[in-house]
Amino acid sequence: MISKTDIEDLARLARLDLSETEKEALIKDFEGILEYVGQVAAVSGDVNQKPIPPLRNVMRDDALYGADVPTTGKQEALLAALPKREGDYAVVRKIIQKEA
Amino acid sequence: MESSLATLTITEAAKKLAAKEITSLELCRACLIEIEKNNKSLNAYLEVFADVEEQAKAADARRAQDEREGNVSHPLLGIPVATKDNILIEGRHASSASKMLENYVASFDATVITKLKAAGVVFMGRTNMDEFAMGGSTENSAYGPTKNPFDHTRVAGGSSGGSAAALASGMALGTFGSDTGGSIREPASFCGLVGLKPTYGAVSRSGVMAMGSSLDQIGPFGRTVEDTELLFDTIRGKDALDGTSIDAGFYPKREPTKKIGVPRHLLANGVDQDVLAAFEESLKVLQSQGYVAVDIELPSAGLALAIYYIIMPAESSTNLARFDGVRYGLSIKGETLAEDYAKSRGAGFGPEVRRRIMLGTYVLSSGYYDAYYGKATLAREKLRKEYADVLATVDAVAVPTVPTPAFAIGEKAADPLSMYLADIFTVTANLTGNPAISVPMGTVVRGDKTLPVGIQFTAAHGDEDTLFKLGKIATGESK
Numbered sequence: 001m002i003s004k005t006d007i008e009d010l011a012r013l014a015r016l017d018l019s020e021t022e023k024e025a026l027i028k029d030f031e032g033i034l035e036y037v038g039q040v041a042a043v044s045g046d047v048n049q050k051p052i053p054p055l056r057n058v059m060r061d062d063a064l065y066g067a068d069v070p071t072t073g074k075q076e077a078l079l080a081a082l083p084k085r086e087g088d089y090a091v092v093r094k095i096i097q098k099e100a
Numbered sequence: 101m102e103s104s105l106a107t108l109t110i111t112e113a114a115k116k117l118a119a120k121e122i123t124s125l126e127l128c129r130a131c132l133i134e135i136e137k138n139n140k141s142l143n144a145y146l147e148v149f150a151d152v153e154e155q156a157k158a159a160d161a162r163r164a165q166d167e168r169e170g171n172v173s174h175p176l177l178g179i180p181v182a183t184k185d186n187i188l189i190e191g192r193h194a195s196s197a198s199k200m201l202e203n204y205v206a207s208f209d210a211t212v213i214t215k216l217k218a219a220g221v222v223f224m225g226r227t228n229m230d231e232f233a234m235g236g237s238t239e240n241s242a243y244g245p246t247k248n249p250f251d252h253t254r255v256a257g258g259s260s261g262g263s264a265a266a267l268a269s270g271m272a273l274g275t276f277g278s279d280t281g282g283s284i285r286e287p288a289s290f291c292g293l294v295g296l297k298p299t300y301g302a303v304s305r306s307g308v309m310a311m312g313s314s315l316d317q318i319g320p321f322g323r324t325v326e327d328t329e330l331l332f333d334t335i336r337g338k339d340a341l342d343g344t345s346i347d348a349g350f351y352p353k354r355e356p357t358k359k360i361g362v363p364r365h366l367l368a369n370g371v372d373q374d375v376l377a378a379f380e381e382s383l384k385v386l387q388s389q390g391y392v393a394v395d396i397e398l399p400s401a402g403l404a405l406a407i408y409y410i411i412m413p414a415e416s417s418t419n420l421a422r423f424d425g426v427r428y429g430l431s432i433k434g435e436t437l438a439e440d441y442a443k444s445r446g447a448g449f450g451p452e453v454r455r456r457i458m459l460g461t462y463v464l465s466s467g468y469y470d471a472y473y474g475k476a477t478l479a480r481e482k483l484r485k486e487y488a489d490v491l492a493t494v495d496a497v498a499v500p501t502v503p504t505p506a507f508a509i510g511e512k513a514a515d516p517l518s519m520y521l522a523d524i525f526t527v528t529a530n531l532t533g534n535p536a537i538s539v540p541m542g543t544v545v546r547g548d549k550t551l552p553v554g555i556q557f558t559a560a561h562g563d564e565d566t567l568f569k570l571g572k573i574a575t576g577e578s579k
Binding site for chain 1 (some may be wrong): 167190191204205207208343344394400403405406407409410424425427429430431436437438440443445446447449451454455458459460463465470471474475476477478481482515516517520528546
């Protein structure tokens with residue numbers, strides 16, 4: 001039903017490093033789970049004409065970044081959580097790299 | 101659990117505190133003694149805070165000040181409570197029981213914490229859970245499973261298993277969890293407690309780690325319905341920091357019908373006979389108080405679990421995309437940026453979380469989106485409509501919270517689907533947004549152990565009052 005290549009494609013999309021054992025286990029898990037959740041196929045209706053759920057937009061007035069924002073004044077705490085920092089900067093990897 | 105101050109209900113303790121028969125310090129020390137005795141074997145707390153006594157002394161000082169200034173103290177002032185490890189308390193660790201956040205320190209208070217601080221509770225510690233709230237047994241914690249206080253070979257339930265076990269064993273007087281598919285109600289059922297999943301939006305989720313954002317709610321565990329109601333009243337309400345939050349009066353009041361809907365067609369198969377017998381007994385108690393049990397049909401309810409295990413992984417995989425090893429959490433370097441992500445996430449997330457991220461990625465991928473997520477969304481709307489129609493004719497829908505009592509540790513570990521099936525009666529309220537409560541409905545005997553089981557009531561949106569009323573009747577708190 002689902003192949004090892006499928007699992008590897010999904011893992012790449014999900015940015016997950018998986019061991020070979022786990023890939024094999026997931027093939028089996030997926031089989032059971034997808035068969036079960038596949039029951040929804042029986043539901044009638046066109047998925048392109050979904051009923052509109054009773055939701056509405058929640059708007060608020062524009063406000064200055066300030067008192068009611070929970071992280072205001074928490075700069076140091078946020079910086080302290082960085083895996084790697086230099087002063088007040090986060091150290092991140094260079095994205096553009098030389099071709100190998 | 102021997103009788104001590106630690107076994108009081110919040111209501112009883114609040115009275116004693118107000119009458120100056122006891123102090124918060126004595127109360128918290130009684131809980132600390134239970135923690136000392138039980139936590140090693142139960143693994144309910146991941147961390148017990150070092151400043152519990154200081155917090156209790158501060159609460160006692162505040163009570164004295166309230167008295168001097170003629171103010172009425174909040175009923176939760178000085179009450180020892182515990183919160184699940186996915187709720188942020190500024191300056192304290194919050195790990196969601198994951199290796200990903202092992203060293204993470206919260207930079208702000210969740211809104212529920214702000215409200216509890218204003219009330220003056222004492223925070224005892226952070227409780228164990230399934231990693232990122234994914235699971236129904238707390239076996240998926242990166243820090244070992246929580247055991248059931250009634251039988252240490254069984255699970256406490258999950259994902260808020262630590263909060264349930266801590267309360268059931270006298271390690272706090274009230275606790276909080278999160279409920280995405282039953283994570284408060286299922287452990288409440290397994291541990292003989294009251295557990296409430298409020299109406300979607302009733303409690304702000306600011307500062308709570310997101311799992312399935314259209315499903316998640318924060319809620320309390322109590323030893324009584326009265327305690328649970330008090331805890332809920334303290335944390336509820338609209339919050340500018342959570343756009344999905346609503347005020348108490350958001351939904352119109354409804355007239356009671358004195359009818360309880362029972363979907364018999366869902367109980368015909370797969371429910372343990374002893375659980376079913378306890379359920380019938382519980383219904384009789386309600387009938388003796390003038391309620392009529394009527395058969396109802398919820399044709400789409402049989403699909404609820406299938407819908408849930410599409411929607412929830414889809415939303416979870418999206419929410420967990422934020423863990424990239426760049427801003428916070430575990431960071432492992434590879435050769436490239438893509439490798440940094442994959443290594444950090446592969447090592448930081450446990451097996452069940454990885455499984456759900458993979459499932460979520462699958463059901464959202466372009467070739468399968470319509471067949472899974474699209475159909476699940478359609479079915480969810482049908483289910484919501486069916487519940488709304490039924491709840492226009494009855495006060496609440498009643499089912500056993502879980503089809504079985506607590507299962508053995510390891511019993512379902514090898515088969516994820518069998519574990520998911522424990523959620524069959526609880527996921528519906530998350531899909532429809534209705535409030536639901538689990539209250540104790542008696543016990544069943546397994547070997548030489550007596551295990552509690554719970555009954556679940558689901559009411560119309562915003563109608564928690566009916567849940568409390570029915571819960572009090574079912575448990576004998578009110579007649």
